[in-house]
Amino acid sequence: MPVQIARxxxxxxxxxxxxxxxxxxxxxxxxxxxxxxxPFTDNDLSFRMIPQGVEPASLKVxxxxxxxxxxxxxxxxxxxxxxLAELLSAxxxxxxxxxxxxxxxxxxxxxxxxxxxxxxxxxxxxxxPDVVILTGG
Amino acid sequence: xxxxxxxxxxxxxxxxxxxxxxxxxxxxFEVGQSLGPPGNTELQTRILTDAMxxxxxxxxxxxxxxxxxx
Numbered sequence: 001m002p003v004q005i006a007r008x009x010x011x012x013x014x015x016x017x018x019x020x021x022x023x024x025x026x027x028x029x030x031x032x033x034x035x036x037x038x039p040f041t042d043n044d045l046s047f048r049m050i051p052q053g054v055e056p057a058s059l060k061v062x063x064x065x066x067x068x069x070x071x072x073x074x075x076x077x078x079x080x081x082x083x084l085a086e087l088l089s090a091x092x093x094x095x096x097x098x099x100x101x102x103x104x105x106x107x108x109x110x111x112x113x114x115x116x117x118x119x120x121x122x123x124x125x126x127x128x129p130d131v132v133i134l135t136g137g
Numbered sequence: 138x139x140x141x142x143x144x145x146x147x148x149x150x151x152x153x154x155x156x157x158x159x160x161x162x163x164x165x166f167e168v169g170q171s172l173g174p175p176g177n178t179e180l181q182t183r184i185l186t187d188a189m190x191x192x193x194x195x196x197x198x199x200x201x202x203x204x205x206x207x
Binding site: 010011013014015019030066067068069070071073074076077078083084086087092093124125129130135136137 | 140144176
C-alpha cells in the first residue's frame with residue numbers, strides 16, 4: 001500500500017513566558033536601513049542589523065516591492081520600533097533585543113532558504129529574544 | 138529549540154504557502170502599510186498587540202488569523 005507523504009510540517013515553538021517578561025526582536029523584509037548603512041539593491045540577499053534605540057527619523061526604506069510613501073512618513077507602518085518602545089515603557093513587554101534585523105526584496109529563494117536564513121537565524125538567536133515579530137512591508 | 142514568532146502579513150495567500158507558526162492579517166491594509174496608515178499610533182499599537190496576543194492565545198500552527206481594522 002503506498003504511503004502518503006505528509007505536507008511539510010509547520011515549524012512551531014510554543015510560547016511559555018509572559019510578554020511582560022519577554023525580550024522582543026523585529027525581523028522585517030521591508031527593506032529598512034539606518035542612515036549610514038548601505039541601501040538594499042534589487043534581489044539583495046544581505047541584511048542589516050538595526051540597533052535598538054536608533055533614531056526613527058534616521059531609518060529609511062528601499063523602494064522595491066511596495067510604495068514607500070507611508071513608511072517614509074512613518075516607519076512604524078512597516079517596522080514598529082516606536083510602538084515597541086512605547087510597549088516597553090508601559091511594561092507590556094520585558095525588553096527589546098539589542099538589534100532588529102532587516103532585509104530587502106530577495107528573489108534568489110533557494111539561496112535565501114539554504115544560506116541567508118540560517119545566517120539571520122544565528123544572529124537573532126545570539127540576541128536571545130523570547131519573541132520575534134515578522135513584518136513584510 | 139526555536140524562538141516563538143508571529144508574522145504580521147498583508148499578503149495572506151503568499152504567506153500561507155510559507156506556513157508561518159502564527160500570523161495576523163490586518164484587513165484591509167496592503168503592503169507598505171502592514172500596521173496601518175502613517176501617524177495612527179493607536180491603530181499601529183492595536184495591530185502589534187493583537188499580533189503578540191496570538192502568542193498567548195494561539196490558533197492551529199499555520200493558521201493566518203484575519204482581523205478587520207477598517
